[in-house]
Amino acid sequence: MKKYIFPYLIYLTGGMALPTLLNGCTANAKKEELSTEKPAAIPTFKLQKEKLSTALQLPGELSAFQQVDLYAKVSSFVKTLNVDIGSEVKKGQLLMTLEAPETNSQLSAAKSRLKSQEALYMASKAHYDRLYETSKTPGTISKNDLDQAIARRNSDLAQLDAAKAAYQEVGSLRDYLEIRAPFNGIITARNVNLGAYVGPSGKGSELPLFTLQEQKHLRLAVAIPEVYTGYLKAGDEVSFTLRSVPEQVFKAKVKRLSGALDLRLRSEKVEMDVPNVNKQLLPGMIAEVYIPLPANASTFVVPKKAIIETAEGIYVWKVVDHKAEKVNVKKGRETDDQAEIFGALRIGDELVTSPSEELRAGTQIKP
Missing domain, CATH: 2.40.420.20 (conserved putative lor/sdh protein from methanococcus maripaludis s2 fold)
Incomplete structure (x- = not known):
């Protein structure tokens, strides 16, 4: 029994050693391949x-070169309307007249006070002049009487100046009853009709009487991101297109740079002036702006x-x-x-x- 067990054990031992020997040979072969691997x-x-040199494409907005909302300074009623929406007006042109009867009464009262003060001043001045001429004769007029006459004359002169100022103030308020154009432009909004009550404290003051825009020149505003702010300067030319006329390319030159970044958008506002003599462009249009960025x-x-x-x-x-x-x-x-x-x-x-x-x-x- 023993002579058969021993060869069997030898056979098992040899069988386990053979896989180990094969694995060792494979690992050595891989190492040789890695050691001989060439760089890729x-x-x-x-x-x-x-x-x-690149170009930047950004949206921009066209706006009127000048725009103003006109309000009434004095509580009054609309008397006449000389213009309407779309009317082209010149600087100083009369747009509207207002009516305020109480203003006329205030002007008449101020004028009466002015005439009264003028009379008092003339009387006190004449009295002082007579006393002064008489005082040239020694012993005729005391110095105290002369001083009182001077003080009365100066007091009446001050009252006269105050009356003149009050009269001018009421006259200025009356001038506000005429609404005139501050510059050449086009009326783009009218919010009142004849007979409407307007004024600083009335219902008519919620909206402006007129909105006036200068449209022969427009402003094109673009927000330049922070990373590109150093590449643009005044005088650089840009081009832009509009959805209303996509086949046409417009030109404009940089005129104004804000010189600071918007804290919310982290961008610098840049404005270009756009001629618009033929009124082809309208304020409020959105433009697609192409800005060349030359390498510095x-x-x-x-x-x-x-x-x-x-x-x-x-x-x-x-x-x-x-x-x-x-x-x-x-x-x-x-x-x-x-x-x-x-x-x-x-x-x-x-x-x-x-x-x-x-x-x-x-x-x-x-x-």
């Missing part, structure tokens, strides 16, 4: 500085496919000693196939042209 051939390019200086410009954007950030792959090295960058302006980048880079650095997200730091690369 990946397209690369040399980093250079260029001037990247040379920057690193790379193909957009060389930039990888992930949750970890924005980066490119640089080849250093035939190995991949990740470099974090920030993007600037972009075109269809190129983009500016800023980071720890130098001219002549070798970057991977079209990296994949599977590329890892230290990967062997054959340019």
